Amino acid sequence: MKELEETVKSVVKELFDTNIDVSLTRPDPQFGDYATNVALQLAKQLSKSPRDVASMIVGSIKHPHIANLEVAGPGFINITLVDHLLIEQAMCQPTQSMAGKVVLAEYSDPNPFKVLHAGHVYTTVVGDSIANLLASAGADVHRVNYGGDVGMHVAKTMWAILQRLGGEFPEKLRDIKIAERSVWMSSAYVEGNNIFEANEDAKNEITDLNKRVYQLHADADKDSPFARIYWKCRQWSYDAFDAFYKRLGTQMERYYPESEVADIGLSLVKEQVGKVFEESEGAIIFRGEKFGLHTRVFVNKKGIPTYEAKEIGLIVKKYKDYNYDLSVIVTANEQEQYMAVLSKAIEQFLPDLAALTRYVPHGMVKLDGGVKMSSRRGNIIPALEVIDATILANKELNDKDDELTVLGAIKYSFLKNRIGGDIIYDPVESVALEGNSGPYLQYAHARARSILRKADNVTSLKNVSILDAQERIFAQKLSEYSETVEKATEELMPHHICTYLYELAQVFNRFYEKNRVLGDDRESTRLSLMNRYTEILQQGLGLLGIVAPESM
RNA sequence: GCCCCGGUAGCUCAGUGGAUUAGAGCAAUGGGCUUCUAUCCCACAGGCCGGGGGUUCGAAUCCCUCCCGGGGUACCA
Numbered sequence: 001m002k003e004l005e006e007t008v009k010s011v012v013k014e015l016f017d018t019n020i021d022v023s024l025t026r027p028d029p030q031f032g033d034y035a036t037n038v039a040l041q042l043a044k045q046l047s048k049s050p051r052d053v054a055s056m057i058v059g060s061i062k063h064p065h066i067a068n069l070e071v072a073g074p075g076f077i078n079i080t081l082v083d084h085l086l087i088e089q090a091m092c093q094p095t096q097s098m099a100g101k102v103v104l105a106e107y108s109d110p111n112p113f114k115v116l117h118a119g120h121v122y123t124t125v126v127g128d129s130i131a132n133l134l135a136s137a138g139a140d141v142h143r144v145n146y147g148g149d150v151g152m153h154v155a156k157t158m159w160a161i162l163q164r165l166g167g168e169f170p171e172k173l174r175d176i177k178i179a180e181r182s183v184w185m186s187s188a189y190v191e192g193n194n195i196f197e198a199n200e201d202a203k204n205e206i207t208d209l210n211k212r213v214y215q216l217h218a219d220a221d222k223d224s225p226f227a228r229i230y231w232k233c234r235q236w237s238y239d240a241f242d243a244f245y246k247r248l249g250t251q252m253e254r255y256y257p258e259s260e261v262a263d264i265g266l267s268l269v270k271e272q273v274g275k276v277f278e279e280s281e282g283a284i285i286f287r288g289e290k291f292g293l294h295t296r297v298f299v300n301k302k303g304i305p306t307y308e309a310k311e312i313g314l315i316v317k318k319y320k321d322y323n324y325d326l327s328v329i330v331t332a333n334e335q336e337q338y339m340a341v342l343s344k345a346i347e348q349f350l351p352d353l354a355a356l357t358r359y360v361p362h363g364m365v366k367l368d369g370g371v372k373m374s375s376r377r378g379n380i381i382p383a384l385e386v387i388d389a390t391i392l393a394n395k396e397l398n399d400k401d402d403e404l405t406v407l408g409a410i411k412y413s414f415l416k417n418r419i420g421g422d423i424i425y426d427p428v429e430s431v432a433l434e435g436n437s438g439p440y441l442q443y444a445h446a447r448a449r450s451i452l453r454k455a456d457n458v459t460s461l462k463n464v465s466i467l468d469a470q471e472r473i474f475a476q477k478l479s480e481y482s483e484t485v486e487k488a489t490e491e492l493m494p495h496h497i498c499t500y501l502y503e504l505a506q507v508f509n510r511f512y513e514k515n516r517v518l519g520d521d522r523e524s525t526r527l528s529l530m531n532r533y534t535e536i537l538q539q540g541l542g543l544l545g546i547v548a549p550e551s552m
Numbered sequence: 553g554c555c556c557c558g559g560u561a562g563c564u565c566a567g568u569g570g571a572u573u574a575g576a577g578c579a580a581u582g583g584g585c586u587u588c589u590a591u592c593c594c595a596c597a598g599g600c601c602g603g604g605g606g607u608u609c610g611a612a613u614c615c616c617u618c619c620c621g622g623g624g625u626a627c628c629a
Binding site: 023025027028031035037040043044050072073074075076078111148151152153280281282283284285292293294295296297298299300301302304306307308310332333334335336337338340361363364398416417418420421422423424426429432433434435436437439440443444446447448450451454455495496498499502503506509510512513514516517518519551552 | 554555556557558563564565566567569570571572573576577578584588589590591592593594608609610622623624625626627628629
C-alpha cells in the first residue's frame with residue numbers, strides 16, 4: 001500500500017520535520033488491516049513517549065480510504081481500511097513486474113544415459129514453479145535443460161550396452177521394446193558403473209569408449225555403427241525425459257547437451273588465460289581466493305574442459321540463443337559454492353552476463369532414514385518410485401488412484417518448504433486430505449466450486465461495498481493474494497504461495513463453518529467472495545503446477 | 553583449517569525487511585455432522601527459537617563467539 005505509506009510519511013514530515021521510510025506490515029487481523037511502528041522508531045530522537053508520538057500521527061492523518069486508526073500496545077498504529085478498498089485489493093492481480101522481459105529458466109538438468117531420480121522430481125517441480133511465477137509476472141519464460149551427453153557415465157552405459165548387443169550392432173536395438181528402453185538403459189549404467197569399479201580390463205575399455213564418444217562428436221559421426229548406437233540411445237534418454245516432464249505437467253523447450261557447449265567454453269577460457277585464468281600444474285584454473293572463494297580447475301591437464309568451462313560455454317550459448325534479461329539456474333546446493341566461483345570468474349570478463357544470472361540452490365530429497373541419493377552409486381531412488389510410492393499411499397489412504405491428486409500431493413509437499421534446505425518426503429503425509437497438503441487445497445477448491453455451481457447467479461466482487469464482520473475477515477485474507485505472489489516472485493520462493501493458500505483455505509473453512517452462503521440474506525456478497533476465493537485457489541495452485549479440480 | 557547451508561513444539565515445517573501474546577500441520581486429549589462435499593471446524597496441551605555474550609525501548613530475527621548436523625575445499629558434476 002504505497003499510497004498509505006506516503007500519507008503517513010508526509011504526516012510525519014509535517015509534524016516532526018523528519019524524513020522516515022514508512023513500511024506498513026500486516027498485523028494480526030484483530031488489530032486491523034495494516035500496522036506501522038514509525039512512532040516507536042521516532043520516539044527516541046523526538047524525546048517523546050512512543051504512544052504520544054503515535055497519537056499525534058493518528059490525529060493528523062486524514063485519508064478517505066481509512067476507516068479507523070488506533071494506537072495500540074507500546075505505540076503501534078493500526079490501520080483499518082474502508083470496506084470497498086479492501087474489496088478492491090481482494091480483486092487485485094499481482095503486478096506485471098516482468099512484463100516485456102525474456103527469462104530463461106534452467107532446471108531439472110538430468111544426464112542422458114542415466115536414470116531420473118527423486119532429486120530430479122524435486123528440482124523439476126521447484127524450477128517449474130519458479131518459471132510459472134516469472135511468467136505470471138509477465139515475463140516471456142523459456143524452460144531449458146542442460147545435461148551430460150558425454151563423459152564417463154556415458155562410456156559406462158555404452159560399455160554395458162555393447163556387451164548386451166554382443167558388439168557394435170545398432171540394428172539389435174530394435175529388439176528393445178519402447179516401454180523397456182528407459183529401464184534397460186539405466187540398468188546398463190549401473191552395470192557399467194559396477195564393472196568399472198571391479199574389473200581393470202573393463203575399466204580400460206570404458207576409458208577408451210569415453211574418448212571414442214568425444215571423438216564421435218568431434219567428427220560429427222552419425223553413421224558408424226558405434227555412433228548409431230550412441231545417437232539412438234541418447235535420443236531414447238531425451239524421449240524418456242520428455243515423457244517424464246509431460247507426466248509432471250511441464251515441458252522443456254530445449255535441451256542443451258554438454259557436447260554442444262564444451263568447445264565454446266574451452267575456447268573462451270583459453271582466450272582469458274593470463275587475464276582471468278592462469279595455468280597451474282598443467283591445468284587452467286581460476287584463483288577464487290582473492291574474492292574470498294576457492295580455486296577451481298576449468299580445463300584439466302589433459303586439455304579437457306571441466307564442468308566449470310562447459311558451464312561458461314552454456315551461459316554464453318544460452319545468451320546468444322535467447323538474449324535474455326534474466327537467467328535463473330536451479331541446482332543442488334552442493335554446487336552452490338562452485339557456482340559462486342564460476343559466477344565470479346565470468347564477472348571478470350563478461351560482467352553483464354554475470355549480473356543477469358540468479359542461482360537458486362536447493363537441498364536434497366530424503367526419505368525416511370535420510371539416505372543421500374547419488375546416481376553415481378547404485379543406491380538411488382528412481383523418480384518413478386517416488387511417484388509410485390505416492391500412488392500407493394493415495395490408494396491405501398484414500399482408496400483413489402487419480403494422478404491429479406498424486407501430482408498435487410508430491411508438488412505441494414516439495415514446494416511448501418522454503419527452497420534451500422533438504423526436504424524429507426513422506427508419501428503418506430503428502431496425500432493426506434487433512435492438514436497442510438496439496439490434496440487438502442484441491443479439495444477446498446472442489447468443495448467451493450460445488451457450492452458456486454448450485455448458485456443461480458454469481459456476480460463480481462466489484463459490486464460489493466459493505467461487508468459484515470465475518471465476511472471482512474475472509475476478504476482481508478483474499479486481499480493478501482497479490483502481495484504474496486509478488487513476494488514469492490521477487491524472492492523466487494514458491495513456498496510463500498503454499499503458506500498463503502493454506503491459510504486462506506483455513507480462513508474460508510472457518511467462515512463456512514459458521515455462516516451460510518446459499519439461501520442467506522447475504523448470499524450475493526458471499527458468493528462473490530467465494531468466487532474470488534476459487535479463482536485465487538486455482539491461480540495459486542497453478543503457480544505451483546497443481547491442477548485445481550472441479551470436483552473430487 | 554577455511555568457506556557455504558542448516559539447528560524454532562515429540563515429528564515435519566512457516567516466521568529471520570526488529571515490534572503487540574513465537575505460529576501451522578501431524579501425533580496426543582476433549583468436543584461438534586439426517587452438510588451448502590465434516591477430506592471440515594472448535595477447545596486443550598505442547599517452546600530458555602542449539603549455548604553464551606553484545607547492540608536496542610524491544611532480538612527467533614542484527615553483531616561476536618562457541619557447539620552440533622550436512623555440503624564444498626584443483627583437475628567428478
